[in-house]
Amino acid sequence: MEKETLVRLPDLGWRDLRPLFTGRSACYGGHSYGPGARPYHLVHFIVSGSGILRMKETTFHLHAHQAFIIAPNELVYYQADFDDPWTYEWIAFDGTRAADLMSQLGFTFPMIVSTLTQSDFTDVDGQLTLMRQRNHKSAFDNLQDQSALFVILSTLAQSVRQTREPLASKDGGRAGSYVDQAISLIGQKYNSDLSVEGLAADIGIDRSYLSTIFKRQTGLTVKDYLTSFRISRSQEILFTTDCPVTQVARMSGYNSVSYFSKAFKRQMGMSPNQYRRWRRSRLARGGT
The missing domain is CATH 1.10.10.60 (Homeodomain-like)
Known part of the structure; x- marks a missing residue:
């Protein structure tokens, strides 16, 4: 189980890059998702606690102030730690240029971002909190959501040392x-x-x-x-x-x-x- 806040963002008709959802979950010990796949890019930011992410034959042990990025149609499993369950925030997005943008920014999947600096994490947390708090009834609010997504991706790509952990293949x-x-x-x-x-x-x-x-x-x-x-x-x-x-x-x-x-x-x-x-x-x- 989990305590969840989730906001569906309005469709502005912009097809190149489109924010879809943002939310925050405080998970109970052992709460899990999957194995499952989603049709959009999904970025999680771990606020506190720890858990695991499993893809193919590799398990990643993750903790507070790390981020993990899941590509569309990737089957994954992740689970909160039983003793120190994580709380995380997330942003989901898609678009006709989303995959190209992620590639240009140097993201590979699964992408595990090593611990964000306090300043970077605070900036991301602030952007996501504002996205959840807006009333999304004006073009100005919606434009700010789009801008926030660019800021978040830029923070991940430019301000954080990225750790790529390859998926091993026992079969070659x-x-x-x-x-x-x-x-x-x-x-x-x-x-x-x-x-x-x-x-x-x-x-x-x-x-x-x-x-x-x-x-x-x-x-x-x-x-x-x-x-x-x-x-x-x-x-x-x-x-x-x-x-x-x-x-x-x-x-x-x-x-x-x-x-x-x-x-x-x-x-x-x-x-x-x-x-x-x-x-x-x-x-x-x-x-x-």
Whole structure:
């Protein structure tokens, strides 16, 4: 569980770079997210406490005044420490130029930013706090949100020593490349009729070999990875749209709404409609 403040930012129609959400979560011990993937860039700033971030076969142990950046469609898992759970703030954004901008700024994924200076962290915290407090009813407020996002990314890129921790590949470069291709294809085709055989054929390798190296690299079978990816994507659709569950199922790659509902409840412990109500009940400005 967590105590959460979350603000959805208005859509200004700017497609190059678009801030979407900002929020703050005070997590209870052991609270976790994932494995899941989101369709936008997401930057977390750890205010206090500690936790772990897991991607593929690598676990990162993180603490206060660090930041971690997650790319769109990256399947990740993160968890608050049981004894010293973290509180973090975040900003989510997308846009047609977002990936190019992140590349130009030198960010790779997952990007772990070593401890920010007190001054830099205070600046970022101030920008995010103001974003959550604005009423977002005027063009001036909305323009300030856009400006704040540029300031935050600039602070990360220019004022902080960046620590890149490579994801090790026990199978060597070629196997890692095959797994990366499979993950990329899942991100592109998750809402179609995907199979291990089809993925292997697209990559040009044997099905059993793909299954072996995929499990070794990610800790999940291809099927489990695809299910986690689809369910996490459906969470975003349920939360951010009013699409009926039948449409959410199709958009997430499920032809049968009953099968989707069973898979969703098995992973989330509640039905899609219950999740939508629960998630939206936590949406507040200045509350938890």
